[in-house]
Amino acid sequence: MFGENLLPVRPACADDAGSWCAAIYRLTNNDFLSRSADTVVTATLHVALIIVLACTARFLLHRAINQVVDGATNSRITRLVGRAPRRLRTGDNGGPVSQRRAQRARTIGSVLRSLSSAVVLLIGSIMVLAEFGVALGPILASAGIVGVAVGFGAQNLVRDFLSGVFMLLEDQYGVGDIVDLGEASGVVESVGLRITTVRDVNGTVWYVRNGEILRVGNKSQGYAVAVIDLPLAHSADIAEATEVVADTARERVASTDVADAVLEAPEVLGIERVGPEGVTLRMTVKVKPGQQFAVQRALNAAIADALDDAGVPRPGLLPAPIPRPTVP
Numbered sequence: 582m583f584g585e586n587l588l589p590v591r592p593a594c595a596d597d598a599g600s601w602c603a604a605i606y607r608l609t610n611n612d613f614l615s616r617s618a619d620t621v622v623t624a625t626l627h628v629a630l631i632i633v634l635a636c637t638a639r640f641l642l643h644r645a646i647n648q649v650v651d652g653a654t655n656s657r658i659t660r661l662v663g664r665a666p667r668r669l670r671t672g673d674n675g676g677p678v679s680q681r682r683a684q685r686a687r688t689i690g691s692v693l694r695s696l697s698s699a700v701v702l703l704i705g706s707i708m709v710l711a712e713f714g715v716a717l718g719p720i721l722a723s724a725g726i727v728g729v730a731v732g733f734g735a736q737n738l739v740r741d742f743l744s745g746v747f748m749l750l751e752d753q754y755g756v757g758d759i760v761d762l763g764e765a766s767g768v769v770e771s772v773g774l775r776i777t778t779v780r781d782v783n784g785t786v787w788y789v790r791n792g793e794i795l796r797v798g799n800k801s802q803g804y805a806v807a808v809i810d811l812p813l814a815h816s817a818d819i820a821e822a823t824e825v826v827a828d829t830a831r832e833r834v835a836s837t838d839v840a841d842a843v844l845e846a847p848e849v850l851g852i853e854r855v856g857p858e859g860v861t862l863r864m865t866v867k868v869k870p871g872q873q874f875a876v877q878r879a880l881n882a883a884i885a886d887a888l889d890d891a892g893v894p895r896p897g898l899l900p901a902p903i904p905r906p907t908v909p
Contacts, residue, residue, distance in 0.1 A: 635705035650690035740792035745774035761798035801870035814894035829887040842872035859896035
């Protein structure tokens with residue numbers, strides 16, 4: 582490294598005018614830095630270029646995903662919407678976009694952004710390591726072994742994640758839907774990739790793992806049916822009761838507080854069952870999703886009053902007692 586005069590030896594690359602070695606040697610007069618200059622500068626430029634390309638790719642992917650999600654939530658993708666089933670084109674309010682569809686699009690967009698970031702980061706890291714001459718074979722083999730071990734240890738987590746993805750893609754339920762998930766029933770408050778949150782009629786919030794959901798009963802997808810069962814006494818005139826129920830229901834659904842929720846006219850189906858206490862007359866009304874309970878309560882109240890006014894006997898209602906004559 583040093584000659585007989587104890588001066589630093591001039592590296593051979595320093596004689597190459599215009600090279601990084603010559604420039605660094607002129608600045609530092611250090612042969613080690615000069616000889617390493619070409620490698621360091623070239624590797625640094627390559628790494629910087631890889632980082633810039635990775636950030637650019639990530640930005641473009643996220644922007645494309647955001648545009649697709651915005652188009653789905655704002656109904657700008659008319660071609661896809663036109664090809665979708667009717668239950669996906671109409672929401673709870675009858676418009677082209679429902680809250681369920683918007684929430685589903687945002688959740689899927691979040692998953693796609695996370696996956697794209699992970700893929701870009703992985704590819705960029707491999708390219709950076711390759712620039713420094715690192716052997717990637719052992720690293721990839723070790724990563725595979727670790728991945729298998731983590732996969733066995735986190736089977737439930739993976740199952741919940743995959744179940745959540747398929748539930749979102751298949752639009753089985755969404756925020757605001759009234760569902761029956763087996764152990765939990767109620768209104769869906771949030772849908773995640775691992776957990777679905779449901780609030781029941783008592784106000785209890787249930788956190789249901791997506792991987793544990795074996796069946797889904799959605800009571801508010803597309804349309805709902807309000808079922809009104811009317812108990813009558815055995816002695817009731819069924820024809821008269823049917824006429825009273827039909828007329829009262831038609832008048833009630835025409836009122837302003839119920840008319841917006843009703844999709845079709847009420848239909849009296851007839852006697853549903855005959856029991857020891859009386860008979861049950863059933864009527865159904867096709868309504869908007871989630872409105873069946875409000876329509877049932879309104880019709881039950883109106884029909885009960887109408888049956889009383891018409892004198893139609895019902896089970897459990899005793900006739901008025903006959904007054905006894907007074908003894909003088």
